[in-house]
Amino acid sequence: MEIKNLTTSFRIGEEYYAAVDDVSLNLQENEVLAIVGESGSGKSATAFSLMGLHNRAKIEGEILFKGRDIANLSTSKMNKIRGNEISMIFQDPLTALNPLMEVGKQIGEVLLLHKKDMSKQERRDYSIELLERVGLPRPERVVDQFPHELSGGMRQRVIIAIAIANKPELLIADEPTTALDVTIQAQILDLMRELKDDLNSGVILITHDLGVVAEMADRVAVMYAGEIVEIADVESLFVNPQHPYTRSLLSSVPATDFAQDRLHVIQGIVPSLKNLPREGCRFKERIPWIEDAAHEDDPQLHEISENHYVRCTCYQHFYFPEESKEEQTNGVTES
């Protein structure tokens, strides 16, 4: 999978605004690439573009999947790929399943679409096998149950079973564990890791939870305001983060293994799609204490060490306000 200069724009009123702006990424087999960012950063918009799920958006650039551009494929052609070679795990297991259909039938649907030669009985048997594969107890009973009879964790397992039914080469997981309790989250992450190794497929993991990223990802792309601001392998990103946004994010999470008095707060708010700063460093207005000269006019991704890219030059000059002046912001600076 290779994404080249992907730009996804939505129309607001008369004009198009880019929610994903010139994003380039690549993904190898059996690799987990995490896309991290806050709401409004464009991470989900990227994933939906890959699946061709945006209805009225303007998509520019190339999405090369096994050498073939799938960026603006027709719905019928895309339907052959979706759920087959590329499939998706959604955030909310309650709304992603049809409440009026037995679990087995919902799995059967993807098989019916992509494996036309299977008989009804074969589909049922294979569904049971899949349910067993994702670790559901008594799959031969679950297959005839409705989603409301299952718990949240079990439903998410059903969704995963549907996603892997056709052994996809690429799996896109959009916040797969956000709606789940921590102990269930741990189980689901274990399962996804196992399946990825089994199927040898690539995974794009979209999340805002840095803990999940640290556990799962091989490489991480951090997105802010539609752009990738830093991309690196997981160790360099967590041990040696460079971009001001990455560093701010990491220091605003309460850690469990050491005590902090205060959490770092990023000033201001994530700009809305209409008000995105389109020129210069997009993170500039949230770090006003860094002088203008530190930023590039047209920020590019710089390779600072092998496979570690950072956008803009401001990272070289960045420091936390707490480090320099002692009586700095008391956290509430947003008006």
Place this chain on the structure above:
Amino acid sequence: MALLKVDDLKIHFPIRGGILNRKIDEVRAVDGVSFEVKEGQTYGLVGESGSGKTTTGKAVMGLNNITEGDMYFEDAHLNAKKGKKVDVRKDVQMIFQDPYSSLNPRKRVLDIVAEPFRNYEKMSKADEKEKVKELLERVGISKDSIFKYPHEFSGGQRQRIGVARAIALNPKLIIADEPVSALDVSVQAQVLNFLQDIQKDMNLTLLFIAHDLGVIKHMCDRIGIMYQGRLVEEGLKEDIFNNPQHIYTKRLVAAIPDVDPRRREEHQRFRAQVKEEYQQSFYDYFDENGMAYDLRSISDTHKVALPERG
């Protein structure tokens, strides 16, 4: 002295059915929970969904009917028989989880924040406006925004409007039910810092309900871990995180993702080990019905739900 004391609280919800809609069974949402919150302290209630933590919080607010047990606020009996009930609603306030649904979209900020003291104090319109402006400034929102509607604010700002409403009557105890779980991390940091400031300024006591152990560790002095309507472990923050005794607590602590990718494998091994221990020794920690035992002190500050023998 304990500001809030909850003693053997039980809340059971009836399940009705059959042709006469009689009670056929009950859900024991909270089944024998006792704890004390000292003045100025932050007490954290942790558990997974369905563990009864929110039900407990709501009971303290008087939003749930109590089946059995007693609650005392500053020695006043909260759930005494009718007519003898003391009114503590002024002193106990609540902050809700979802800042999008807990503010009335058709009311202006002025009306939202002024509502508590419209109920309790007689104020002229001008005084009221002044007071609201003061409160908004305190939570870091521009005082010019009193005529705006909730949709004009971001999630973090809305949560702060919710806080402004909660502190309007100078309460002594605030119950915060998952106040940051609907927010992004950077906004979450903002609200948490801000809650700590307000707490210090106003000498508030917080009952903090959450499922995120990172947040709980950051905020709380004392922690109670709930599982299926009962407390399985209770103690100071240090007791719970450095010396967890109950297998469920251990499992919960092990399930938190580690933010250091270098320790990934080590952490996974540890988690698998805890999981195995959990499966093997489940009946050492829970009775035949899968319920936790009564709490038993193992040090001055630390209580664990263990069976008689141990």
